[in-house]
Amino acid sequence: MARKTATPQLTQDHTELIVLSVLSEGPSYGYSISKQIAARSEDEFRIGASQLYPLLTKMEKQGLVETDWEEIKSKSADPDAPGRKRKWYRLASKGERRLQQRIEAHKRFTSLINSFIATDQAAGAVA
Numbered sequence: 001m002a003r004k005t006a007t008p009q010l011t012q013d014h015t016e017l018i019v020l021s022v023l024s025e026g027p028s029y030g031y032s033i034s035k036q037i038a039a040r041s042e043d044e045f046r047i048g049a050s051q052l053y054p055l056l057t058k059m060e061k062q063g064l065v066e067t068d069w070e071e072i073k074s075k076s077a078d079p080d081a082p083g084r085k086r087k088w089y090r091l092a093s094k095g096e097r098r099l100q101q102r103i104e105a106h107k108r109f110t111s112l113i114n115s116f117i118a119t120d121q122a123a124g125a126v127a
Helices: 012-024 030-040 051-062 093-114
Strands: 065-072 086-090
Touching: 012 030, 012 051, 012 086, 012 093, 030 051, 030 086, 051 065, 051 086, 086 093
Parallel strands: none
Antiparallel strands: 065 086
């Protein structure tokens, strides 16, 4: 049986980069952001509520994201009853700049790591 390689652990910077990238595609709410990350990484990266919401709160305080509230009414509930609230996040212009900075930093980091990996090792021909 083939052994599955370990998934690298996400740093706070990587997590921020991923969340900003998701939001660059359009506004989203926390649960949806988490699901998009899991789906796009084929469940390799799972960012739970305990990690995601504090990050989103921090990003909001830093002016990287802006928020709006939406009231979600239950189809079966009393039409006059208040619905539950959903907080939507969207990328602010400051967040767009941070995303570009994170992308450039990631590219540089990856390039530096790759400089330590020999071509034959990268191709799987480790002796």
